[in-house]
Amino acid sequence: xxxxxxxxxxxxxxxxxxxxxxxxxxxxxxxxxxxxxxxxxxxxxxxxxxxxxxxxxxxxxxxxxxxxxxxxxxxxxxxxxxxxxxxxxxxxxxxxxxxxxxxxxxxxxxxxxxxx
Amino acid sequence: xxxxxxxxxxxxxxxxxxxxxxxxxxxxxxxxxxxxxxxxxxxxxxxxxxxxxxxxxxxxxxxxxxxxxxxxxxxxxxxxxxxxxxxxxxxxxxxxxxxxxxxxxxxxxxxxxxx
Numbered sequence: 001x002x003x004x005x006x007x008x009x010x011x012x013x014x015x016x017x018x019x020x021x022x023x024x025x026x027x028x029x030x031x032x033x034x035x036x037x038x039x040x041x042x043x044x045x046x047x048x049x050x051x052x053x054x055x056x057x058x059x060x061x062x063x064x065x066x067x068x069x070x071x072x073x074x075x076x077x078x079x080x081x082x083x084x085x086x087x088x089x090x091x092x093x094x095x096x097x098x099x100x101x102x103x104x105x106x107x108x109x110x111x112x113x114x115x116x
Numbered sequence: 117x118x119x120x121x122x123x124x125x126x127x128x129x130x131x132x133x134x135x136x137x138x139x140x141x142x143x144x145x146x147x148x149x150x151x152x153x154x155x156x157x158x159x160x161x162x163x164x165x166x167x168x169x170x171x172x173x174x175x176x177x178x179x180x181x182x183x184x185x186x187x188x189x190x191x192x193x194x195x196x197x198x199x200x201x202x203x204x205x206x207x208x209x210x211x212x213x214x215x216x217x218x219x220x221x222x223x224x225x226x227x228x229x230x231x
Contacts, residue, residue, distance in 0.1 A: 043154075043209075043224075044222070044225065045160075045209065045222035047219055091159060095220070103165060106159045108158070109159050
């Protein structure tokens with residue numbers, strides 16, 4: 001079974017600084033997707049970034065980028081120029097490629113605090 | 117991203133009553149619907165997966181007779197918590213999927229409080 005591990009229950013960063021959230025996963029599949037979701041206090045799950053396993057290039061979305069190391073099964077999220085609005089719970093998630101029934105497997109989350 | 121609505125956003129009910137939660141995908145057809153529950157400061161826990169027109173598949177430990185899921189159309193799914201008890205108080209989130217590698221989007225969630 002696939003597992004996703006986020007080893008940092010909590011992280012903090014100063015406004016305008018950079019922070020990296022860690023995520024590792026375990027799978028025997030070769031084709032899959034990885035995601036970072038953000039859950040602010042409103043509890044609405046928001047997609048931050050996604051990575052297709054077959055792509056070697058790391059995904060980037062504005063201030064958010066990932067470091068995807070397929071062989072090491074590592075998928076970290078880097079947030080640059082942190083803003084107060086980035087404060088939230090961040091979940092790393094894995095999904096097998098293919099049918100619509102394949103479920104997301106979530107990590108336990110990392111609570112990010114942004115200090116002014 | 118996709119537009120997903122959930123209704124109600126909050127509900128308080130008495131123990132023993134049933135509560136229905138609606139989830140609608142407003143701008144795409146969801147072949148599959150996932151239902152999650154989330155306790156405070158915890159991750160999302162998958163309860164069940166349903167395909168349009170088919171019976172839902174429940175995760176281990178989730179009572180199918182207590183959490184009734186209907187996925188009658190490609191844009192609407194409902195979760196009914198039957199004979200609710202205080203331990204059912206939680207945050208329930210739906211997540212429709214178009215399938216394949218498509219990103220899964222999430223509804224805004226429903227806070228259920230059973231007194």
